[in-house]
Amino acid sequence: MxxxxxxxxxxxxxxxGKQGRTAAKRxxxxxxxxxxxxxxxxxxxxxxxxxxEAAAAATTAVPTAVALPTNVAPQxxxxxxxxxxxxxxxxxxxxxxxxxxxxxxxxxxxxxxxVRRALEAQGFQVIQTRSGNENPSFDDRSGMANAQYGAVxxxxxxxxxxxxxxxxxxxxxxxxxxxNAGGVLSWDTAQAPYISLSRKxxxxxxxxxxxxxxxxxxxxxxxxxxxxxxxAAPAIAVELASxxxxxxxxxxxxxxxxxxxxxxxxxxxxxxxxxPAGAGAQP
Amino acid sequence: xxxxxxxWLLVGLGSATVIAAIYFPYLRKRVKTxxxxxxxxxxxxxxxLTAPTAxxxxxxxxxxxxxxxxxxxxxxxxxxTIDLALSPEPVLRAKQVLNTLLAGPVDSDLRTLPPxxxxxxxxxxxxxxxxxxxxxxxxxxxxxxxxxxxLAVDSIARTLExxxxxxxxxxxxxHGQEMETLAGHLDLTQMFVVNTKVPQPxxxxxxxxxxxxxxxxxxxxxLNRGVGTSPKTPQR
Numbered sequence: 001m002x003x004x005x006x007x008x009x010x011x012x013x014x015x016x017g018k019q020g021r022t023a024a025k026r027x028x029x030x031x032x033x034x035x036x037x038x039x040x041x042x043x044x045x046x047x048x049x050x051x052x053e054a055a056a057a058a059t060t061a062v063p064t065a066v067a068l069p070t071n072v073a074p075q076x077x078x079x080x081x082x083x084x085x086x087x088x089x090x091x092x093x094x095x096x097x098x099x100x101x102x103x104x105x106x107x108x109x110x111x112x113x114x115v116r117r118a119l120e121a122q123g124f125q126v127i128q129t130r131s132g133n134e135n136p137s138f139d140d141r142s143g144m145a146n147a148q149y150g151a152v153x154x155x156x157x158x159x160x161x162x163x164x165x166x167x168x169x170x171x172x173x174x175x176x177x178x179x180n181a182g183g184v185l186s187w188d189t190a191q192a193p194y195i196s197l198s199r200k201x202x203x204x205x206x207x208x209x210x211x212x213x214x215x216x217x218x219x220x221x222x223x224x225x226x227x228x229x230x231x232a233a234p235a236i237a238v239e240l241a242s243x244x245x246x247x248x249x250x251x252x253x254x255x256x257x258x259x260x261x262x263x264x265x266x267x268x269x270x271x272x273x274x275x276p277a278g279a280g281a282q283p
Numbered sequence: 284x285x286x287x288x289x290x291w292l293l294v295g296l297g298s299a300t301v302i303a304a305i306y307f308p309y310l311r312k313r314v315k316t317x318x319x320x321x322x323x324x325x326x327x328x329x330x331x332l333t334a335p336t337a338x339x340x341x342x343x344x345x346x347x348x349x350x351x352x353x354x355x356x357x358x359x360x361x362x363x364t365i366d367l368a369l370s371p372e373p374v375l376r377a378k379q380v381l382n383t384l385l386a387g388p389v390d391s392d393l394r395t396l397p398p399x400x401x402x403x404x405x406x407x408x409x410x411x412x413x414x415x416x417x418x419x420x421x422x423x424x425x426x427x428x429x430x431x432x433x434l435a436v437d438s439i440a441r442t443l444e445x446x447x448x449x450x451x452x453x454x455x456x457x458h459g460q461e462m463e464t465l466a467g468h469l470d471l472t473q474m475f476v477v478n479t480k481v482p483q484p485x486x487x488x489x490x491x492x493x494x495x496x497x498x499x500x501x502x503x504x505x506l507n508r509g510v511g512t513s514p515k516t517p518q519r
Contacts, residue, residue: 088467089467093467095427095467096426096427096428097427104427138463157428157429157468158428159426159428159429159430159431160426160427160428160431161357161358161426161428161430161431162357162358162428162430162431163357163358168429168430170429175473221433223429223430223433223468223469224433224469224470224473224475225429225468225469225470226463226464226468226469226470226472227468229470229473237429237468239428239429239430241430242428
């Protein structure tokens, strides 16, 4: 006499065999999928290797040289296509602070959005160094511009003092260019070959700002702005005055005019944009 | 003889013990009194260090040009001529001039440097590099912004240029340290050209001999970090 348990055994074995085959099939499918994904990643990585290397070089924690991108189509090298917008400060660094609780880091983010819209309407591609309340380092911000071809860099600020309702553009003063062994532009003086272009660009924007905001100078000013020094592109700093206003709306009212002036300034500068000889390791 | 010697020795030792017992409480009291003398606090030490350079009675009174903010346009500098007893010795003279600049003009609205900032030290290297070491208040109390920071550095550089022809370029330190920026914007890793009339040595020519900027404002120009500066013995 067989027990009920013994009678159920063959059935259980059959069921187990069926389950095992199903599991094996699933495992094989999983392995095949993994191989497929890995192969896909390999292809994509191979295609974007140049870009990744350039970006990595540009955003290294302690960069020493500017390695310009090498995988750009020839037509892209000749013109200005990209504008890197840098809303200054962010994170724990609020920048200038007004008596009414106005924070530079918040205001410049709003200003950046308006400038971005104005530039995109002109057909430019826009890259922002920050989109939220983070605070990339000076070098990381510069690195975003240095990884591009055909780019200009605009860092946006609100001052603590100065005549309210005015706007000033700053460019780096003359500085000696240093080229490392191998012909690579030194990171510390990356702006040096671009200074004359930056001045042209700055004058174009400042002229338009002066038309809109009375009391603003007619030409760009020179100042040793840290953010500009390591940027290997025509680069300007735009500073609005100031957080000392009684009401934030005074600064909000300036923003559309500033955005329009920057966008028109970039468009006016576009024909002058020719990369200087010796600006880093040209491909 | 031998016994007497021992007696005298015992008497001597006994006397010494008695004298020591009497003197010990007095000595202890003196140690306690000395310990009670207050050590100078950090703030006292800072004040002593940053006390204005004493004016020597024999120093000649000369016309000094100080650069504070212009009354008409607070975004630019204006020279103010004042009479000041200045030492002929360059480092002392630089300290006297910078302390006067820090003290500010009669109209405090025209200050370019924060009132709580102090000059901690000034060095003059043989190659004409002036190193001005300021207290942390210069960085923490200067209003954040390109314009205000530029005005502060320009006022220092132009005041030195007007009164110390020996100073060719300027390096600003904060509490003995090189800072990346003054208050978030202006680059302090660079040196600033002070005296544009004096030829810059060797490698500095590239930066210093560059054409003047087309822009309207006269600005203090930076030189590249470390270029042409030799770590020679500074005068202090």
